[in-house]
Amino acid sequence: MARKTYNIAMVSDFFFPQPGGVESHIYQLSSKLIDRGHKVIIITHAYDDRKGVRYLTNGLKVYHVPFFVIYRQTTFPTVFSFFPVFRNIILRERIEIVHGHGSLSNLCHEAILHARTMGLRTVFTDHSLFGFADAASILTNKLLKFILSDVDHTICENTVLRASLDPLMVSVIPNAIVAESFRPRGYQPSSSKTNPSGFAPDRSPVRLGPRDTITIVVISRLFYNKGTDLLTAAIPRILENHPYTRFIIAGSGPKAIDLEQMIETNVLQDRVEMLGPIRHEEVRDVMTRGHIYLHPSLTEAFGTVIVEAASCGLYVVATQVGGIPEVLPSHMTTFAKPEEDDLVAAAGKAITAMRAGHVRTERFHDQVRHMYSWANVALRTERVYDGITGSIPEEEFYGFDTGGYNGSRRRDFALVDRLKRYYGCGIWAGKLFCLCVVIDYLFFLFLEWWFPRDSIDICPDWPRKMPPEDVARGSKSNRSSTSLGAAKE
Template sequence: MAEKTAPARAVAERKRHTILMVSDFFYPNFGGVESHIYCLSQCLISLGHKVVIMTHSYGNRSGVRYMSNGLKVYYIPWRPFFLQNTLPTFYLTLPIMRNIFIRERISVVHGHQAFSTLCHEAIMHARTMGYNVVFTDHSLYGFADIGSIHMNKVLQFTLADVNHAICVSHTSKENTVLRSGLPPEKVFVIPNAVDAAMFNPAPKRLNCDEIVIVVISRLVYRKGADLLVEVIPEVCNLFPNVRFIIGGDGPKRLRLEEMREKHSLQDRVSMLGAVPHAQVRSVLISGHIFLNSSLTEAFCIAILEAACCGLLTVSTRVGGVPEVLPDDMVVLAEPVPSDMVLAIKKAIDRLPSIDPHAMHLRIKNLYSWHDVARRTEIVYDRAQRCSDENLLQRLSRYLNCGAWAGKLFCIVMIIDFLFWQFLQWWQPSEDIEVVPDLMRAGCGRGGDDAGRQC
């Protein structure tokens, strides 16, 4: 028999993981976290791993669903309570999560997003049951307001016992380390990526006689909707040939509509409402400039998608945004109206030198989901090599979370452990039916097929 080639040996030696992605945020809801989980899962499947996703129910979407490439999604019967988050229950999710862990023979539990209740509870239960745990943080938080103080303490509790954490930018890593107290060597930086095949430029370059500025964002305070209310009238006043297209919905939409009425800009500001993900590209390629007005951002996939479509980006200089694009693809500004208007003026002056197709090729080479999956695979391998610890060894880390909080966290984990032991007696693991592995023959073997699927 012929000797195996080096790539074949590498694939054969690669450890196959069974990964459970957990977050309150997944399709049919749309956002950066949802896209990240889906694209990463698809590429991990193409690398030969089994991936299962767990989220809460959305409307009548409950139970088990299958997506492309055999991706399995558990929509557990928990209803969203606030901003698509489920109500914290601490222990009520343990029975159903335990069943999923055992049924799917999970080896790594991967939680996403710091303010996802399901993510926190899954990490807690997974560590109680001895599973390896990885956490990805997608957002930045402050340190002074009540909400941030509360969230930071919750994060400190949840991450006290994780094997490793992933952040989407270096700024996000610094923020997470400071908020959670995690050792920096446990935190890896793996940026987001973009599906270059889905976001490609318009076949013909747009005429610059009328300049179109595109905004696609949730219309909420954190995304800088109030900043747009100040910037748009000023830009329209300075540049008669500029028109705005605004895609997205949220509580701040009314303010933007009032601004449009007040300044009589109905013919120059188009409000599209919520834009389905499949239609985002068609909106982007109708413009010359993409405007991002976020007040805080760990990475911002939206500006990556816009650049991949060949748009010059104007963005606030916040969080991890300066790390995303090369200087010649973006004009950064402070999150104040006057500086944003000046940045838009600079961008308009630079438009003649922009080559959308060259920009697309650069982004395609810089950001690949397949590369993100490979780097995430390394984190899983490291998590698997972490030594097993008993409850007493793990409790010492929770005690270090604070004089009073540490003791409270220990009590929470002890109760979780006792509840798990009760469930082990009530329904032994051997009595839970294991799901047969139905991965298609030839799927996930790496090689050319993997590259095409990602």
């Protein structure tokens, strides 16, 4: 059976020019899906003067819709006002699958709701981890339960518990990095078995003496959930315990003022360098100035930045939260509890290991390069698309015969069936969710009458690419046909 290609819309509040892991994930995944022959567009909100339609490399089209931003680059939740613009884009681009990103993205949640009303398949990727006790987490989890009650498939971490999802409707797909963009200083690709480390032959592993300065790098948004308070408390103690140590901190956020006050109070201006916000293309240059990467986050689903740090040849000290313990092998990391004392102890352990030469960081890049690949992420995401559209049998997608397990697991678009799913979200919330869905459906019927589909121009597509395996398969088929023709002659 021929491999099917799709028209896909990635929707999120978080995208370039804002730097970050979600933004990079969406861009890299979209680019690799385009390389595999799919059509991908991105829908996000306007950023300053970046409005309307923009084109990025590889033919990736971005729609910057003019919606009001309220907090941390998230748009104001309107529920229904996004629908006319969204419908117009979806019909113009002939979209078949809507893929939303981010639990805190209002644009993503509204797009999934409207896409289901329009009869489109939907996928949601969760990039964050939240608890279950505080008010913000409870509200976010209830919103997720509403949206994901009718989504076709979810790619996530602990969202199964938070949104009460069927585990069969969930896949865990890791992030990845472009390893070539995060090479250590002095790195040269291995060309023989005599140079397995990947470094130039005249470069030996770094040996640090007791008086050599060790630089600890931190690159993060300076928010509470990223552990900035923990970092502020730990830095003076780490520097006091280890005299020949310094910090480089890159990033911006409301907690930056706390770091600046800590530096002034402890007179650490010559040992702590704050760079402020940096562009993603500058991350590698900052990381290669250091020896250790410190990641004090309180919640984290994956932590792409620690993979980037390891790829640059840095030893990683990270808090043992979320999915971080599963990201890198143990010889690349030292873990700490999200507590001040434990973080200080873990940093000290890493500094001692670096000075003793127990960590061979010059080997990290080649190891990371083989562990994480965006091509593999795109391939696994494509399989999710195949599963929700029926391009592959349910037995193959879910791993067993689903006929005896509540029948087909693909979501029905019928309004009655959708309302049944939403009604089970809570005594009062379920009724409110059903009301929203009914209004959304009536609004959709109004738009179909007021702005008929026939009056919307269809955008021409960029030429589709053919993935390497299809090229190889075509070449093999042509050779077989040629051989058969020669045999007949």
